[in-house]
Amino acid sequence: MSSAPDPSPDPRPPAAEPGPAPGAAGVRGITKRFGAVRALDGVTLDFPGGQVTALMGENGAGKSTLLKILTGDHRPTEGHVVLDGRRVELRSPAEARAAGIRIIPQEPEIIPHVSVAENVYAGTLPRRAGRRLDRAELRRRIHADLERLGFAGVLDPDRLGSKLTPAQRQLVEIMRALTGEAKLIAFDEPTSSLSEHEVDALFALIRRLRDQGIAIVYVSHRMKEISQLADRIAVLRDGALVGVQDAATTGEGELVRLMVGRDLSAVFSRERVATDRTVLDVQQVTTDHVRDISLRLHAGEVVGLAGLIGAGRSELALALAGDLPIHSGTVTLDGVRLRSGHPGEVIRAGLGLAPEERKAQALLLHRSIRDNTSLVVLDRLRRLRFVRRGQERALAQEFTDRLRVRTPSIEHEVRKLSGGNQQKVVLARWLARKPKVLILDEPTRGIDVGAKAEIYQIIADLAAEGVALLVISSELPEILGLADRVVVMQGGRITGELDRADASEEAILALAMADDLSATTPAPAPAPGAAR
Template identity: 85%
Template sequence: MRGLGKRFGEVRALDGVTLDFPAGQVTALMGENGAGKSTLLKILTGDHRPTEGTVLLDGAELALGSPARARAAGIRIIPQEPEIIPHVSVAENVYAGALPRRGGRRLDRAELHRRITADLDRLGFSRVLEPELLGSQLTPAQRQLVEILRALTGEAKVIAFDEPTSSLSEQEVAALFALIRRLRAQGVAVVYVSHRMQEIFQLADRIAVLRDGMLAGVLDAAEAGEQELVRLMVGRDLSRLFVRQRVATDQVVLQVDDLTTDDVRGVNLAVRAGEVVGLAGLIGAGRSELALALAGDLPVRGGTVRLDGRRLRPGRPGEAIRAGLGLAPEERKAQALFLQRSIRENTSLVVLDRLRRWRFVRRGAERELAQGFADRLRVRAPGIEQEVRTLSGGNQQKVVLARWLARKPKVLILDEPTRGIDVGAKAEIYQIIADLAREGVALLVISSELPELLGLADRVVVMQNGRITGELDRAEATEERILALAMADDLSDHNDSSGEDDLRDEGGRP
């Protein structure tokens, strides 16, 4: 890319970016949300035309006017938000637009099955993805794998992965990394977009950093340090990312006793005012299902949930909200936000009863409320009438938080609150969590990033297969102990009756 620029009206999203992606190398592309990464990728896919500059492939200038041209040129982008056809199978989703036909018209299902089976085996995904599953039945992780399979059909010269591991399990991440290394060995130019430093240093040969639409620098991954990268990304030092101080009281706000659903088994849990309880576990452990059940959004088969001593009736989200419970769910775009609506409308959604006069919403009061929280949480947008779909992931998450802050909850459940969010926005959300705890809010934080839980939580509760397998105080919690509890059943199945020897390394350390 030479002198690449892109304007949207008065907003300059990219400004004179000159950057190359060499064949046979993994180039990590990093930057805060809004730095220009998505715009750059959309130019590569043909979704956007650059305002100025050129794109060259193998030395020849490309006219990427459409996604079809980009694909024909050998450029593949695996998006962060998978696009899945719900009513057809995995196999048909993967080969959509290029399905094998018999006699030119009828779908050749035998050939389709042969192709998908061969590709699943070749890419190492056969154990985690069934060809006949419908798109509507797929988990977020499986939808991501379908996008990866779709991108790898045909000959590819450049493949960009946009936050590909945000929904994947440890096993699936390992398979993906092995695949990326094979692509690199085959001479493919790999672009890897991620906010996870550990992944970047594990995979990348070089790291390109964007800031405010400009190229801030390109570093050798083997020589780069984490603090140097953060300074390039945000222009300041974030050495004190976590600011938690223990402010919990003895007052139990949320009390869960023997809660049982189709996915959760006999959960007992207490969260106190001002306490941050981290909820850890591998994908499929039942953490999100527990959160939805507490919020009244999943059927409950047994047990009780009490908020400030008041028993909540199951399956009644409105009652849970009125009692003071809020939930920022894992899938913010699908489950929390009205993307075509404004910041103002999304913020005021759960307090309209307080803003009404007779049957009409007082627009002045609504605007004042939304603007106040947008300022407090530093939502970066031209104004509160901006549609939420146009915001970066970090700012979308702040709008979700603003909604619940407006309601003044007693209990706030945050499910993967920083997924797909850059390091600068993460620091701001960590500060919001610390502020809420100081105000006496009881917080239950679900996260797949163990350093995040260790930095935020007063206690870490660990789940596996729908039940709680252990609890660790802040002083005793480590990544190793959390993982041991998260895999407790697997380890007990693997170990013999002699107990703990298999949990120790060669030096005898646990």
């Protein structure tokens, strides 16, 4: 393991100093305090030109704070930034940009009522005859840059910002950052909303930028992306640099240990508590998206639902939750047949859904943790027509504490929480309802490994309490680690079912890519103890 650089800076460094070679950037002894909180603690780290440095760590480890210091959004309490071997003072984002430092943020900032071209060159639009926009030059420039960056055919330069998909918004932000001369470019979780094709184009672009001698900082929780792109990996934990590793020789297990300070090899270990009692019985369900779906969930059982993108997993979850209409078939919850298209009735019967897109489909981002937690239990908190606020606050605080949501208070806006803590708020909502069945669609997408371990423990605790869980995940190790039984979908139908003892990545993928869908609808699931 490479040792962390000496974090002790010279209190009065010279204007020019050894360290990063020309064309590179770095930080020296960076400490940042917010009141009593030390977000960064003496971090010394180089970002060499012509290399991709992956910056990893749990949420709250200090990654975002370090990026904001590099881009002039924060001033360090101690220490300084170096660029081309010289100390630089970055008092604002404008100064950082002028110095050649760029960041592509996780949440794009798009001007809604102007075109893609105008968004890309906001602040540097070509003008003629005084202040008139030179549209011919703008069109020439945007087409040249789209071709140069590999986004031609992906982005329509005339499309309004308000009409862009999340992926297109991300690409506009990337193009904006690459206008002008850049020496260091930081990508903060850039692939969170991109398709596979768009990810390939982005990776090709990053490699071209690296080959041009630009220093690349890449922040991601996705180990596969890190292994594809990074030359070196810097790991932060609790605001301190704990290691700089060679990406080619460092395994995932070692990275996880550096990030969380413990071995997660036993993270999936739990007592298997599934019973014979059927809680959810789905028979021959057909919708616009899935066909002839039959499956059963038992009390205390975790069933993994696997399949490739487009297999119909999320659509099935939405149908079971009452959000999509069921054309034929039955859904019975603890002996009660549920009516299609009645999500309120489904919730009252005891089924909850934590959807894939927590920000768009689950959370009220500008409301508090209290408001979000109590959303599905307001009927139980009302007296006459008024919500008993004291009970609501007590309930929100109980589940915030139980799930260890990191927040200043339950009145904190959910949009200001990390992805892992946002997911915990979604789970707190359903735990407050005390469901009999809980469907979790991609419950750990976009969150760090430490938060993942906490989510896994919540799932284990719920199963131990007798809740039946259906877990949808695109991460096969997650499915294999969590599930008592794996159901596989392809083309809107179930292609097979695997007991825990028979499940493997190869077996799941074989069923997920099955071409022959004839006679593949399985018989009702066996009782949990029958074949396990």
